[in-house]
Amino acid sequence: VEACLKRIEETEPSIQALISVQAEEALEQARAMDEAGPDASKPLWGVPLTVKDLLCTKGTKTTCGSKILENFEPFYDAFAIAKLKEAGAVLLGKTNMDEFAMGSSTESSAYKATKNPWDLNKVPGGSSGGSAASVTASQVFGTLGTDTGGSIRQPASLCGCVGLKPTYGRVSRRGMVAYGSSLDQIGPMTRSVEDNARMLQVIAGHDEKDSTSVDVPVDNYLAALHREDLKGLKVGLPKEFWAEGLDAEVESACRTAVAKLEELGAELVEVELPHSSYAIATYYIIAMAEASSNLARFDGVRYGYRSDNAEDLLDIYVKSRSEGFGDEVQRRIMLGTYVLSSGYYDAYYKKAAQVRRLIREDYLKALEKCDVLVGPASPVTAWNVGEFTSDPLKMYLLDIYTISLNLAGLPGLSLPVGLGADSNMPVGLQLLGKEFDEATLYGVASLLE
């Protein structure tokens, strides 16, 4: 814990991965644990971690990267946080993020813009960019992110760490501040596949207080690692993931990794996800619709920021929300409200929900023919700070390879497969799996490290 806190002190001024650091509490906890002695029943005993500031931590500020929750201290721990604590982990800090997880570069945080540890002029990806940077810069051994449309896998790819988005329902969402409730999942981000598996082992499982958490037995993820070869494994290459729009350096690093899978005995098959071209439009309608509804609770009355200048009730709502939310969040609330409003619901939201079903069916069909799918996690390596901040639509388009998996509810893992030949920045390969089959993703990934 001391070494990690020191590392945080050294790296934080340039990387800006954290919104808050709980140094005193962490040291106190570590000392007490030292006195009591190691506890073999706790799989993460003494392991220093950070967690995304979207996850409720009892008595510790949870801002969601927003001014509206500047002073919010939850009175309970998120399910995943409680599990980490029970397992003996020591939480050192809360990581920076795009406001309410809306973004792909960690630049929409109300507090700071996190930088990519590989090159401080580049973004770390997002929205869990603080988490990716924190673990990549060795501030801690692992961290939790959340993934609604790629927010674990894409920053993992851009920073060069391992990030897993579990199957929808694998990890309880209780205590995760909701963005798109039907898409959101919590998952681990680490420097190695094994560390990732260890963390998922701890946070996975049924939670009777989250009705979307599914009661399916949790596999032994550590046992799935380091298989001898990939004989008998069918790996699908979705044609739409390897098409136009993919940067040459990303394609080349990913193809080298795929060739390695073949060398290990995997059989490669080409598959199709024919509705892929609708994924971005579908995702952004559904995510914004759900966000507009979820964020209605921040009204300046119940909790969170309240404007000082309000004169009556309506004014409290309008001013607190206008002053408390940043531009990107306001844009999404407006668009989300629009697609849900009477007269437009059928044309936009309902249609998107129907297309979502087709996208999911594409995946299920492709996964009948193979065990995992592979493709890039992002079409590009990390881009320059500020490059797309004035053009949100361009940034949305960069989510092309991650968002359809959330629409389908399936698990995905991104792992580093080298540096881009032109940019010298990390490239991530994405492995996409069957429902609740995170074990196979870990097994394959561990052979590519």
Ligand code: GLN
């Ligand atoms: N970039 C996507 C968005 O802005 C995904 C974000 C996420 O997964 N939280 O919605």
